[in-house]
Amino acid sequence: MSTVLEREQLRQRADYTYKFNSKTGRHGWLRLTPAYSVKIVEELIVDHDQAKRVLDPFCGTGTTALSAAYHGHEGVTIDINPFLFWLAQIKTARYAPQEIVATHNACTSVLDLVRRQSIEPVPAPPIHNIDRWWNAQSLNFLKLLRAAITEVTHDDSAERTLLLIAFCRSLIGLSNAAFNHQSMSFKDNGQLDISFDNDLTSAFAQDVRFVLQGASENPAGIAHVVLGDSRNPSDFVEGLFDLVVTSPPYVNRMSYIRELRPYMYWLGFLSNGRDAGELDWTAIGGTWGIATSRLVDWSREAQHFKSDRLANVLDQIAHADNKSGVVLANYVAKYFDDMWAHFQGLVPVLARGAEAHYIVGNSTFYGAVVPTELLYAEMFETLGFTGIECRAIRKRNSKKELVEYDVVARWK
Numbered sequence: 001m002s003t004v005l006e007r008e009q010l011r012q013r014a015d016y017t018y019k020f021n022s023k024t025g026r027h028g029w030l031r032l033t034p035a036y037s038v039k040i041v042e043e044l045i046v047d048h049d050q051a052k053r054v055l056d057p058f059c060g061t062g063t064t065a066l067s068a069a070y071h072g073h074e075g076v077t078i079d080i081n082p083f084l085f086w087l088a089q090i091k092t093a094r095y096a097p098q099e100i101v102a103t104h105n106a107c108t109s110v111l112d113l114v115r116r117q118s119i120e121p122v123p124a125p126p127i128h129n130i131d132r133w134w135n136a137q138s139l140n141f142l143k144l145l146r147a148a149i150t151e152v153t154h155d156d157s158a159e160r161t162l163l164l165i166a167f168c169r170s171l172i173g174l175s176n177a178a179f180n181h182q183s184m185s186f187k188d189n190g191q192l193d194i195s196f197d198n199d200l201t202s203a204f205a206q207d208v209r210f211v212l213q214g215a216s217e218n219p220a221g222i223a224h225v226v227l228g229d230s231r232n233p234s235d236f237v238e239g240l241f242d243l244v245v246t247s248p249p250y251v252n253r254m255s256y257i258r259e260l261r262p263y264m265y266w267l268g269f270l271s272n273g274r275d276a277g278e279l280d281w282t283a284i285g286g287t288w289g290i291a292t293s294r295l296v297d298w299s300r301e302a303q304h305f306k307s308d309r310l311a312n313v314l315d316q317i318a319h320a321d322n323k324s325g326v327v328l329a330n331y332v333a334k335y336f337d338d339m340w341a342h343f344q345g346l347v348p349v350l351a352r353g354a355e356a357h358y359i360v361g362n363s364t365f366y367g368a369v370v371p372t373e374l375l376y377a378e379m380f381e382t383l384g385f386t387g388i389e390c391r392a393i394r395k396r397n398s399k400k401e402l403v404e405y406d407v408v409a410r411w412k
């Protein structure tokens with residue numbers, strides 16, 4: 001078993017982008033790594049201590065690669081989202097004590113500039129209805145803070161990246177975003193009762209301390225983060241893997257681009273809604289903006305995954321008593337076609353006897369249950385995997401048909 005300390009180290013880094021604001025009682029966002037998921041990943045890695053190379057083709061915030069590295073393995077992970085690629089690289093990097101001290105000092109200089117307001121603030125990022133996200137005071141603070149971080153630190157330095165991670169935590173901590181369901185919503189844009197000088201700056205200083213605490217514990221192993229499309233993993237990674245542990249996108253219309261847009265706009269990974277939609281179109285399972293409109297005319301390629309089970313579900317969704325039935329049937333079909341491409345592309349990078357674990361939930365559309373776990377199992381079987389099992393992990397919410405699974409398969 002991993003020690004309490006190892007778990008705590010993992011939690012620290014895994015939680016970089018989480019935040020609990022005790023003033024407003026608001027949880028931060030980015031539910032890519034819920035606590036139970038970190039725990040399952042951790043247990044799988046610990047149970048496979050003979051694995052040398054661990055692959056996570058759907059990196060998210062980098063939990064699997066980080067966990068693999070903490071346990072002395074080589075963790076390799078792929079994500080299509082440039083912000084998550086950037087974030088996971090920072091989380092899995094090793095930091096020298098001098099870099100931690102330098103970041104701490106840079107934070108002092110940054111806050112000094114901000115307090116004196118002796119720097120030109122950056123323009124507000126082009127986020128739609130930005131005043132729903134931040135009140136005027138918080139927005140001004142963030143604009144100054146963002147400018148000061150660039151002013152005080154060098155391009156690509158550890159100080160810059162670590163301060164930007166803390167900036168991400170602060171921008172969400174100060175926002176009106178609420179997280180009481182899978183996706184986010186807004187609270188009333190009330191004025192926070194805090195003073196510019198003390199409360200905002202000390203919130204950032206606290207975020208920096210949190211980030212530096214995680215950064216000062218270096219993993220024993222190595223983690224590589226790759227920007228790429230896991231519909232064809234073999235184009236992006238080299239060599240063979242003994243273990244695949246991943247939480248792929250679910251068939252639930254969740255758009256990671258939509259969820260991550262405040263970070264992506266503030267850090268310059270996005271500059272307009274069209275690019276956001278384009279990125280969503282390349283991401284599996286996401287559908288937002290133009291990605292949804294494109295589904296209207298989308299049709300399956302000849303080489304798509306052929307399954308009676310899937311055909312039956314698609315038929316039920318398309319004929320549901322709802323005007324969006326056909327679009328959503330297309331959405332579900334595209335998801336499984338993309339995952340089929342993924343599984344086919346995975347085979348060439350698996351060592352003989354490699355074990356794959358896909359932590360995934362099923363979903364429902366207009367009362368039709370989409371049995372994601374069974375469809376994954378069917379794909380594995382078609383490709384010649386053995387030892388296929390769908391292990392139920394937990395019920396997802398009050399709807400009794402929604403369950404999370406670990407779909408396990410072994411490469412022969």
Ligand SMILES: C[S@@+](CC[C@H](N)C(=O)[O-])C[C@H]1O[C@@H](n2cnc3c(N)ncnc32)[C@H](O)[C@@H]1O
Nearest residue numbers: 032058060061063079080229230247249283284
């Ligand atoms: C459920 S999240 C992964 C969560 C992750 N286990 C964690 O700990 O944060 C799924 C991830 O798949 C990524 N993704 C979606 N389509 C992809 C593709 N075609 N290639 C690579 N990554 C993709 C998304 O950007 C998202 O980060």
